Amino acid sequence: MSKKALIFGITGQDGSYLAEFLIKKKYQVHGVKRRTSTPNTSRIDHIFDSVNFKNKYLVLHHGDLSDVGSLNRIINDVNPDEIYNLAAQSHVKISFQIPEYTSDVNALGTLRLLEIIRHYKKKKIKFYQASSSEMFGKSKPPQNEKTLFQPRSVYAISKVFAYHSVIHYRDAYGLYACNGILFNHESPRRGVNFVTKKIVQGLVRIKQGKQKMLILGNLYSRRDWGHANDYVESMWKILQQKKANDFVIATKTSNSVKDFINICAKKLNIKLIWKNKGLKEIAINKLTNKTIIKVDQKYFRETEVDNLIGDFSKARRLLKWKPKFSFDKLIDDMINNELND
Ligand code: NAP
Ligand code: GDD
Numbered sequence: 418m419s420k421k422a423l424i425f426g427i428t429g430q431d432g433s434y435l436a437e438f439l440i441k442k443k444y445q446v447h448g449v450k451r452r453t454s455t456p457n458t459s460r461i462d463h464i465f466d467s468v469n470f471k472n473k474y475l476v477l478h479h480g481d482l483s484d485v486g487s488l489n490r491i492i493n494d495v496n497p498d499e500i501y502n503l504a505a506q507s508h509v510k511i512s513f514q515i516p517e518y519t520s521d522v523n524a525l526g527t528l529r530l531l532e533i534i535r536h537y538k539k540k541k542i543k544f545y546q547a548s549s550s551e552m553f554g555k556s557k558p559p560q561n562e563k564t565l566f567q568p569r570s571v572y573a574i575s576k577v578f579a580y581h582s583v584i585h586y587r588d589a590y591g592l593y594a595c596n597g598i599l600f601n602h603e604s605p606r607r608g609v610n611f612v613t614k615k616i617v618q619g620l621v622r623i624k625q626g627k628q629k630m631l632i633l634g635n636l637y638s639r640r641d642w643g644h645a646n647d648y649v650e651s652m653w654k655i656l657q658q659k660k661a662n663d664f665v666i667a668t669k670t671s672n673s674v675k676d677f678i679n680i681c682a683k684k685l686n687i688k689l690i691w692k693n694k695g696l697k698e699i700a701i702n703k704l705t706n707k708t709i710i711k712v713d714q715k716y717f718r719e720t721e722v723d724n725l726i727g728d729f730s731k732a733r734r735l736l737k738w739k740p741k742f743s744f745d746k747l748i749d750d751m752i753n754n755e756l757n758d
Pocket of ligand 1: 425426427428429430431432449450451453457480481482483502503504505506507508522547548549550598599600601602603608
């Protein structure tokens with residue numbers, strides 16, 4: 418009999434890649450989607466048969482991390498071997514605007530799942546939690562599993578709560594529950610209000626004459642950017658270990674937002690001339706002499722995470738995992754996809 422996986426957050430970037438990955442591994446995949454007024458399944462629609470809108474390896478259920486009854490019902494109906502909790506209010510900047518909701522879903526939502534699994538009698542369910550490098554906050558790079566958490570947003574605080582809940586349920590009740598502490602990972606399916614997708618989409622549209630200006634926030638923060646397709650493999654590997662454990666997943670390289678822009682512009686043959694500093698900083702398209710990039714205070718965060726570089730040597734050693742996509746190949750994939758859209 419094939420194993421059953423239940424993915425919370427299947428309609429998101431990672432959920433869609435993980436569903437594809439697990440179906441290839443012959444899992445029966447169940448996913449939880451929220452009720453929305455417009456369809457939210459565009460990242461997974463291609464997995465279904467386009468005529469009957471069915472796939473015997475993929476089943477969707479309506480539910481929400483803020484509704485414990487729905488979580489109970491779905492887990493009991495599915496009776497999964499593995500649960501992947503990827504559902505979250507995942508936008509750091511937006512967590513400054515909706516802190517209570519962010520905490521309810523990301524922190525308490527995780528606790529609700531752990532409580533159900535703790536009392537579940539039918540089988541021992543393995544649990545994966547989508548923890549985040551954002552938890553390291555102010556701690557200097559490179560960051561690894563032993564680095565202090567110094568969160569800089571309610572998003573990060575909610576993820577620290579969930580992280581410790583996972584370890585507590587493992588220690589106190591013997592749950593097979595693991596944290597994947599994933600550094601930033603992107604893809605053509607990245608949400609449009611995350612910086613990499615915003616830059617790629619914006620520069621491609623400017624090149625095509627469909628957009629005049631790209632307006633951004635802090636150009637000098639640095640991130641360790643990998644590809645989501647590589648990172649979902651690590652989630653599965655984490656749940657296949659003999660003992661439950663926590664792992665940093667990253668590429669150990671870091672680039673600034675400005676580096677990301679400059680590489681994209683070069684690949685699109687746009688020559689940029691940077692001028693001024695701070696909120697007056699702009700980039701001019703050398704060919705047209707027009708300003709195409711500006712900075713606006715509204716995209717800055719009240720508190721920023723300046724530099725993330727993940728030391729993933731534990732994952733390399735125990736999971737035999739390493740990233741396949743380089744930074745350059747990630748950007749190529751995102752640009753090519755945008756050009757063909
Ligand atoms: P994403 O694209 O924003 O996807 C988030 C998913 O969670 C979506 O399916 C969303 O549903 C769902 N969701 C949101 N609120 C929910 C709720 N109340 N109940 C049930 N589902 C809910 O995020 P992602 O980039 O795939 O990231 C996946 C997970 O990894 C998140 O927990 C994120 O915080 C964490 N993480 C991400 C990164 C990264 O760089 N991508 C790094 C570290 C950790 P809708 O489609 O309906 O909105
Ligand atoms: N979103 C956004 N929009 N970010 C901008 C912009 C802009 O216009 N301009 C500059 N930035 C900067 C942000 O200030 C941040 O320093 C960096 O670009 C990356 O921002 P995001 O792409 O929004 O990602 P994030 O690092 O805040 O959070 C992502 O990675 C975390 C892991 O470290 C999300 O995927 C989180 O869910 C994830 O946990």
